[in-house]
Amino acid sequence: MAINSLMDDFNSVDTSSLVDKVEAKLVQLLKDQKLNVGDTIPKELELADRLGVSRTVIREALLRLRVMGLIESKKKKGAVITSPDIFGIISKSVNPHILDQTTLKEMFELRLILEIGMADFIFQRITPADIQELKKIVSNEPDATQDYLFNIEHEIAFHGKLYEIAGNETLKKFQRMLLPVFDYVHHSGLLKKQVAVKRYVSHKGLVEIIENGSPELFRNAMRNHLENHFSRLFE
Amino acid sequence: MAINSLMDDFNSVDTSSLVDKVEAKLVQLLKDQKLNVGDTIPKELELADRLGVSRTVIREALLRLRVMGLIESKKKKGAVITSPDIFGIISKSVNPHILDQTTLKEMFELRLILEIGMADFIFQRITPADIQELKKIVSNEPDATQDYLFNIEHEIAFHGKLYEIAGNETLKKFQRMLLPVFDYVHHSGLLKKQVAVKRYVSHKGLVEIIENGSPELFRNAMRNHLENHFSRLFE
DNA sequence: TATTTTTATTATGTCATACATAATGCATAA
DNA sequence: TTATGCATTATGTATGACATAATAAAAATA
CATH class of the missing domain: 1.10.10.10 (Winged helix-like DNA-binding domain superfamily/Winged helix DNA-binding domain)
Known part of the structure; x- marks a missing residue:
């Protein structure tokens, strides 16, 4: 002993x-x-x-x-x-060039998880003004033929607004941290090739559901909307 | 000029x-x-x-x-x-006593978002062995009358296993970071009083859905399962 | 010759001291 | 009473020295 x-x-x-x-x-x-x-x-x-x-x-x-x-x-x-300010701090050290591939892929996945999971908070906290703004954003939603960069910009504007509506600053910071990673992963050869860019539920469709639907409907719609990303991860 | x-x-x-x-x-x-x-x-x-x-x-x-x-x-x-190892690093600095109340509440919300959002990854990556283990865990699910600490332990075991199944190490680390916060918020007077602990969808119910259901069903079931937490945040 | 042991070298870790600089409060002058 | 200048104080920066660990080179042994 x-x-x-x-x-x-x-x-x-x-x-x-x-x-x-x-x-x-x-x-x-x-x-x-x-x-x-x-x-x-x-x-x-x-x-x-x-x-x-x-x-x-x-x-x-x-x-x-x-x-x-x-x-x-x-x-x-x-x-x-x-x-x-935790996420403020890590944002500084989140550098796609330095993170290993596995982590990058996982952070890519994390975004998908967040956007599907935050439905209840969107519905709980959204205001009429928010809906108006969303409608304004989607009013010039580019079709698939549009300039690529313009698409990206629009993506960020729309999804960013959703995070904002969810009314959780920590979540929003988290997203800001994930943004460069997402873009990086999207372009690097880390994921499978995007076979065909199909348009599933559009931003417009999402807004309609936000206005008239329920969290349940929204989650499924968002899952569908993100199908292009999921299909590059799975199978 | x-x-x-x-x-x-x-x-x-x-x-x-x-x-x-x-x-x-x-x-x-x-x-x-x-x-x-x-x-x-x-x-x-x-x-x-x-x-x-x-x-x-x-x-x-x-x-x-x-x-x-x-x-x-x-x-x-x-x-x-x-x-x-980002989350490994910040875990060290995540100290519920030091974080401000707003951030704490937001991190509490973050967990709910994650657990609902990660459905697709669970279904995509689960193995028969995982299901067996889940069943084993729920087989001694305590009823509400049981010892409180035992309940907590069981909670962590079950939900922790779900994160593990989701097969995303970054997500898991994120959860580990959130764990002490969640516990802390749960007990501090930060949220509304828990009016009545109702049992909605049980762990057992969740496992059944994992086995025979779909991501869509699972998301709704998990949302329901977490109702006690949501009700302390909303209204 | 091959292998172990010893020695030298090198770059980080720790210590001590001195001075620079910015923030604060107090005293002084207008 | 309000600026202005001054002393004080604690952090920021510089320098030089030595400790310590890891490596490579040299020497000694089988």
Whole structure:
């Protein structure tokens, strides 16, 4: 028993760096709610003093928290705890060129999931003004023969508006993060070739359902609308 | 006109720090695909020399990239470009105590969206073995009178399995990130009181639909299954 | 010769110190 | 009373030194 616990210690040689430890300690402090949003954390020198490490280490640990969006540091005032804008932060590191192919494909799928799943929120929160705007957008929906870029632009406008209507800012940020990925995947040879661009339920059709239908109908219609994308993923 | 462009310059005093600039420069390097995954980037001292700043600044910029998961640095070898595990990284910074209430509520909603939206992927990728496992899980589905914690555990097991079946690792990571938030929101006074815990479509019912039904049926059933959550959000 | 051991090298990790810079509050002058 | 300038303070940047780990080269051993 004593041997075992000794071996536990023995096996788990702490390979983490000093900065790792300090970071963990600070994060723990936040998690334990010893500190709340708006609170300022001790000065770098004080922390260095109290934890018995150099200011360099402290700075690096704080920097990590800052990059994660947990704190913001201002000159003179020190660092204060903030409520992180998660997706804002990852958006910066989401770079289609760097993400591996599997992840890219999965993010492509994620968009499809979101647009089908958010039906209830659209119906719950839509206003008459929203419907008007949607109608205005679809009024110049390009047919398949139109310029490609114009199609893309229209796509983004329409679907973006739907996210907006859903009234969930986090969701919207998520979409913004996914946008470049979606475009990238669409063009890279990552998916199967698009055999034939069929038009299923159109944007116009979707608007009609939003106006007169139900979430159930909308989900199915949206699934149908996205069929071209699904068919490139499946079978 | 000349005045205007002058004023443009005048208004936009560059307030960014040295590190900001270096970071931007490095990220740009990655985005331009001058460098690909696996490539090593120049040594700290070389960068410092070439960009005309101190090693301190370089280190801090590199550190940011590291926290964002864009690079990994090893002793002697230098830093190499990596494909970042986005959600793994932010999971660390997702702390219900720190996130503001609006974001928390929105993340709660996000889970509902995902579980309804992922129907097609479940049906596309499920195997007979999966169905067996689902059946095993629901075979000891607790009724409402059971111990609360046991219910939670069962919930996580069942829904977690669904995510797994959907076969999208990014989605699963996303769920893992959402889990603590969901639990937290569920308990904090953030939502309306749960008037009466009604049982709608049960887990057992969902499995039956997975086995014999269609994505369309499943979406509606899942929506129904989650009614207790929706009712705390709406009206 | 082949294989192990030792040694040297190199690049990141940590420390210490000094100074620059921006934000804040207080004192001073108009 | 309102600006203006000044001192203070905490972060930002620079520099130099040494520790440590990973690698490669050299030496020693079988």
